[in-house]
Amino acid sequence: MATTLTVNGTAHLVELPGDMPLLWVLRDALGLTGTKYGCGVAACGACTVQIEGQAVRSCQVALSDVWGPVTTIEGLGTPAALHALQQAWIDHQVAQCGYCQSGQIMQAADLLAVTPAPTDADIDAAMAGNLCRCGTYPRIRAAVHAAAVALREG
Amino acid sequence: MANWGKIARRTFLIGSAAMAGGVAFGVWQYRRELPNPLDPGADGVALNPWIIIDQSGVTLIAARAEMGQGVYTTLPALLAEELDVAWDQIRVIHGPAAQAYFNAGLMSHALPSTDYDRTGFQEVMVEAMSVLPKMIGLQVTGGSTSSLDAYDKLRQAGATAREVLKQAAADRLGVAMGSLETRDGRVIAPGGVELSYQDLAEDAARIGPPRQVELRPASQWKYLGRAMPRLDMVEKVTGTAQFAIDVRLPGMRFATVRMNPHLGGAMVSFDARAALAIPGVERVVDLGHGIAVVATTTWTAMKAAEAVAIEWAPAPYPDSSLEMLTVIRAALDGPANSKLRDDGDVDAVQIGAEDQVIEAEYSVPWLAHATMEPMSAAAHFTPRGLDIWTGSQAPGFAEMAAARAVGLAPEQVRCHVTYLGGGFGRRGENDVVVLAARIAQAMAGTPVLVTWSREEDMRHDFYRPAACARMRGVLRDGAALALDGRVAAPSVSRQAMARMTGNAPPGPDKGHVEGMFNQPYAIPHYRVTGHLAELSVPIGFWRSVGNSFNGFFMESFIDEMAIAAGRDPLAFRLDLAEAEHAPSAGVLRAVAEMSGWDRARAPGTGMGVAMTHSFHTPVAVVIEVTDQDGAIALSRAWMACDVGTALDPSIIEAQMVGGLVYGLSAAMMEEISFSGGTVDQGNFTEYDALRQHQMPQVAVRILETSGHIGGVGEPGTPPAAPALANAIFDLTGTRIRDLPLNKRLRFVS
Numbered sequence: 028m029a030t031t032l033t034v035n036g037t038a039h040l041v042e043l044p045g046d047m048p049l050l051w052v053l054r055d056a057l058g059l060t061g062t063k064y065g066c067g068v069a070a071c072g073a074c075t076v077q078i079e080g081q082a083v084r085s086c087q088v089a090l091s092d093v094w095g096p097v098t099t100i101e102g103l104g105t106p107a108a109l110h111a112l113q114q115a116w117i118d119h120q121v122a123q124c125g126y127c128q129s130g131q132i133m134q135a136a137d138l139l140a141v142t143p144a145p146t147d148a149d150i151d152a153a154m155a156g157n158l159c160r161c162g163t164y165p166r167i168r169a170a171v172h173a174a175a176v177a178l179r180e181g
Numbered sequence: 182m183a184n185w186g187k188i189a190r191r192t193f194l195i196g197s198a199a200m201a202g203g204v205a206f207g208v209w210q211y212r213r214e215l216p217n218p219l220d221p222g223a224d225g226v227a228l229n230p231w232i233i234i235d236q237s238g239v240t241l242i243a244a245r246a247e248m249g250q251g252v253y254t255t256l257p258a259l260l261a262e263e264l265d266v267a268w269d270q271i272r273v274i275h276g277p278a279a280q281a282y283f284n285a286g287l288m289s290h291a292l293p294s295t296d297y298d299r300t301g302f303q304e305v306m307v308e309a310m311s312v313l314p315k316m317i318g319l320q321v322t323g324g325s326t327s328s329l330d331a332y333d334k335l336r337q338a339g340a341t342a343r344e345v346l347k348q349a350a351a352d353r354l355g356v357a358m359g360s361l362e363t364r365d366g367r368v369i370a371p372g373g374v375e376l377s378y379q380d381l382a383e384d385a386a387r388i389g390p391p392r393q394v395e396l397r398p399a400s401q402w403k404y405l406g407r408a409m410p411r412l413d414m415v416e417k418v419t420g421t422a423q424f425a426i427d428v429r430l431p432g433m434r435f436a437t438v439r440m441n442p443h444l445g446g447a448m449v450s451f452d453a454r455a456a457l458a459i460p461g462v463e464r465v466v467d468l469g470h471g472i473a474v475v476a477t478t479t480w481t482a483m484k485a486a487e488a489v490a491i492e493w494a495p496a497p498y499p500d501s502s503l504e505m506l507t508v509i510r511a512a513l514d515g516p517a518n519s520k521l522r523d524d525g526d527v528d529a530v531q532i533g534a535e536d537q538v539i540e541a542e543y544s545v546p547w548l549a550h551a552t553m554e555p556m557s558a559a560a561h562f563t564p565r566g567l568d569i570w571t572g573s574q575a576p577g578f579a580e581m582a583a584a585r586a587v588g589l590a591p592e593q594v595r596c597h598v599t600y601l602g603g604g605f606g607r608r609g610e611n612d613v614v615v616l617a618a619r620i621a622q623a624m625a626g627t628p629v630l631v632t633w634s635r636e637e638d639m640r641h642d643f644y645r646p647a648a649c650a651r652m653r654g655v656l657r658d659g660a661a662l663a664l665d666g667r668v669a670a671p672s673v674s675r676q677a678m679a680r681m682t683g684n685a686p687p688g689p690d691k692g693h694v695e696g697m698f699n700q701p702y703a704i705p706h707y708r709v710t711g712h713l714a715e716l717s718v719p720i721g722f723w724r725s726v727g728n729s730f731n732g733f734f735m736e737s738f739i740d741e742m743a744i745a746a747g748r749d750p751l752a753f754r755l756d757l758a759e760a761e762h763a764p765s766a767g768v769l770r771a772v773a774e775m776s777g778w779d780r781a782r783a784p785g786t787g788m789g790v791a792m793t794h795s796f797h798t799p800v801a802v803v804i805e806v807t808d809q810d811g812a813i814a815l816s817r818a819w820m821a822c823d824v825g826t827a828l829d830p831s832i833i834e835a836q837m838v839g840g841l842v843y844g845l846s847a848a849m850m851e852e853i854s855f856s857g858g859t860v861d862q863g864n865f866t867e868y869d870a871l872r873q874h875q876m877p878q879v880a881v882r883i884l885e886t887s888g889h890i891g892g893v894g895e896p897g898t899p900p901a902a903p904a905l906a907n908a909i910f911d912l913t914g915t916r917i918r919d920l921p922l923n924k925r926l927r928f929v930s
Contacts, residue, residue, distance in 0.1 A: 043478075044460070047478065047480055047481075048480060050480075051478050051479055051480035054479070055435055055477075055478040055479055055480070056478065058429055059420075060420070060423075060426075060427035060429065061419070061420020061421065062420070063424075063426070063553070063554070063602070064426065064479070064555070064632065065553055065554075065555070065635065065865075066635045066864050066865050067483075067634065067635055067864075068635075068864055068865075068866060070864055070865040070866050070869075071553070071865050073553060099420065100419065100420035101419070101420050101421075104419060105419060106415050106416070106419050106421065109415075109418075109419070113418040113419060116414070116418040117410070117414050117415060117418060120408070120410070120411055120414060120831050120835070121414075121418070122249075122411070122413070122414055122417035122418060123249030123250070123251075123835060123836075123839055124248050124249030124552075124553065124554075124600070124601060124602055124603045124604070125249065125413065125416070125417030125418075125422050125600065125602075126424060126552075126553040126554045126602030126603060127553050128417055128418055129420045132418060150873065151873055151874035152874070154872075154873040154874075155872050155873055155874045156872075157872075157873070158553065158865060158869075158870060158872060159553070160551060160552060160553050160603050160605070160843070160846075160870060161249045161553075161603065161835075161839045161842075162838050162839035162840075162841065162842025162843060162871070162876075163835070163839070164842070164871075164872075164873045164876040165838060165876065165878070165879055166835070167873065168873070168876075
């Protein structure tokens with residue numbers, strides 16, 4: 028089945044089954060490997076991307092159900108043009124193994140879009156679904172606060 | 182302690198100069214020069230196995246697996262400190278698997294002595310033990326040894342390269358070497374003449390290295406001792422860091438495996454017809470004790486693997502974890518494998534009327550590593566051999582295992598080490614590499630990426646073994662007079678050695694009792710015996726290994742002794758440590774001060790302390806818990822570690838917190854259980870870990886008094902579980918002696 032999928036501003040015509048999760052379309056068909064597979068059951072958040080600006084677990088969204096343009100970590104910012112969250116992640120030296128961080132950052136981007144000045148409780152509520160086995164949580168929290176300030180001050 | 186600096190310096194000087202190129206030393210055979218494994222290409226020059234200089238700049242070889250612990254930053258900093266290259270000019274690669282990159286630090290753990298008692302004799306033994314890993318090319322990342330191993334070796338390599346570059350400049354300019362300086366990748370001569378390292382590299386490669394170079398004192402360090410920007414950070418926040426699961430090659434196919442969940446059991450038969458009927462499925466490969474499906478996407482492969490009808494043979498171990506625990510408990514009364522501590526005479530202690538005797542038994546469950554990146558490897562089998570891309574903690578072993586599996590010579594296999602999406606010990610195993618190699622051989626000519634499903638990963642781990650302990654203590658006048666500890670578990674060391682080298686060494690298993698026998702406590706009568714349980718469940722190295730369970734047994738029991746003696750648990754430990762090992766006492770004093778330990782507890786809060794000495798680093802932890810409507814919340818934690826010399830404080834802090842979180846996750850909620858011979862848990866829904874909203878505020882203090890480089894990746898884990906259990910006792914009055922804690926109480930969720 029041919030489906031048109033817009034990812035990071037580029038339209039792709041993909042010939043794939045409609046029930047294939049967006050995660051695998053991104054990774055295996057489009058080669059966008061920044062979005063990670065962690066659990067396949069929406070329990071870890073590693074596959075978080077945005078559809079129309081809303082954070083979703085791409086392992087749970089079938090290709091035929093994608094309702095709008097998709098943004099992945101590669102579309103949020105690049106090494107040459109970092110998003111404020113990515114800059115804050117660097118400033119706070121957040122990542123250890125780094126595998127979960129694409130999902131953490133995409134989830135945080137959703138939080139800041141809705142809640143520009145989040146409290147610690149807001150961060151807890153928004154980020155509880157994103158697992159990190161390296162234990163980078165304190166630096167994630169600090170980086171979210173810092174990015175929020177940077178975005179507000181524009 | 183006194184001889185550490187002298188002896189280590191002397192031996193490493195010779196060893197590293199030999200490896201830095203050209204100079205052969207005949208004292209011992211193992212000091213012969215190792216072949217330089219680098220092929221820098223037509224226009225590049227490899228000055229030694231750690232440095233490549235070509236026209237685009239300087240590339241440093243980390244040669245250790247980057248699994249989050251920061252080796253791609255700390256190891257280059259060691260090289261760059263002496264080489265004088267600007268931080269933003271440095272490129273880092275893992276480099277090939279090669280004997281030159283052996284890890285001598287790893288063997289420092291192999292000796293059956295306590296590692297806080299560093300006498301000259303033991304240090305000589307440590308150096309002599311480095312023969313073994315060198316001979317077998319033990320390029321292993323583990324045991325929190327990377328910095329210990331690299332500290333002198335890489336600074337020597339950087340200094341040696343700098344000196345030959347200066348020599349090359351001196352020769353070309355006709356000036357004395359002493360008049361030259363080096364800065365930001367250039368040699369600077371009097372009068373402002375500058376020559377870049379690139380310009381000098383070819384000449385420098387023809388110059389024999391100096392026999393001896395002076396290493397710079399810490400007071401002159403530019404990079405070491407500071408929080409440097411991690412060199413892997415930009416990639417990891419932009420989705421551009423390449424893990425094994427991200428390797429993409431032209432024409433690549435995507436595969437997954439489904440192996441017998443009755444671990445070690447065979448496959449009786451399988452029927453792949455339904456799987457082969459799924460569009461996109463190209464091949465079902467018979468792997469003997471399981472199958473692989475090769476398809477056009479990973480999702481198709483995973484779906485099809487589930488559609489294969491398979492009859493499995495049973496596992497060679499008891500059906501349930503309850504039966505397994507019975508076997509482990511029974512081992513406590515069986516023959517002892519080790520008695521690595523036997524101070525005083527525990528059996529001869531006369532119990533007086535005023536003395537108190539306390540006894541307790543503890544147990545912990547099997548645990549999975551549950552790395553965020555499930556097991557994965559890419560492989561390409563061609564007429565020129567086999568290429569494998571994976572996040573391996575032991576690429577030399579991986580190449581050998583893969584070669585054996587597909588009938589190639591080891592030199593026909595090349596293991597390209599990617600970033601690791603978590604390691605924790607799991608990625609020192611070769612199972613994923615062997616399966617990928619066999620699938621690639623079946624698909625000869627076509628590159629294949631093999632990704633395990635989370636469920637496959639969880640159910641086919643090399644688990645942290647279940648373990649139990651029986652502890653007995655005698656208290657006299659408020660102090661510990663005797664401690665008699667017995668530990669029982671299957672032997673990780675023996676099983677892992679048998680897997681890697683074909684046979685298990687006899688003799689006492691140190692890893693089995695580490696964290697109990699070697700703790701820096703002056704107890705007059707102190708005995709620890711290890712008892713090995715025979716169970717064939719696959720087990721392996723799990724962050725901090727034996728310390729992960731012995732830390733819980735020992736530090737829970739020390740707490741019980743303190744309480745029974747009517748003493749403050751922190752002061753009780755401080756008395757024991759002060760007489761034995763000053764740095765261990767130091768970390769206890771630090772957390773007492775940081776946490777305000779001596780202040781009255783607020784209502785509804787409890788505080789617990791634990792101190793463990795592992796991987797050459799003492800770590801003390803205080804955890805504060807609060808009662809929130811009947812659920813336990815972890816509100817704050819304080820950690821202090823003594824690493825001797827802090828090479829990168831930011832990375833050390835991150836590793837301490839990470840080690841704590843890994844230990845707390847296991848203590849609070851993790852358990853692998855077996856029913857019907859298979860693992861019950863399949864995903865994070867059943868095997869969860871600590872999350873952002875459960876994370877306490879943590880403060881870390883780094884001390885530098887121990888006099889030697891300590892490990893940082895693992896020693897934060899062992900004190901986590903006992904500090905939490907002790908805090909819960911302080912809050913609730915209930916002593917919990919088995920893990921995970923959530924079987925007995927409720928945490929805020």
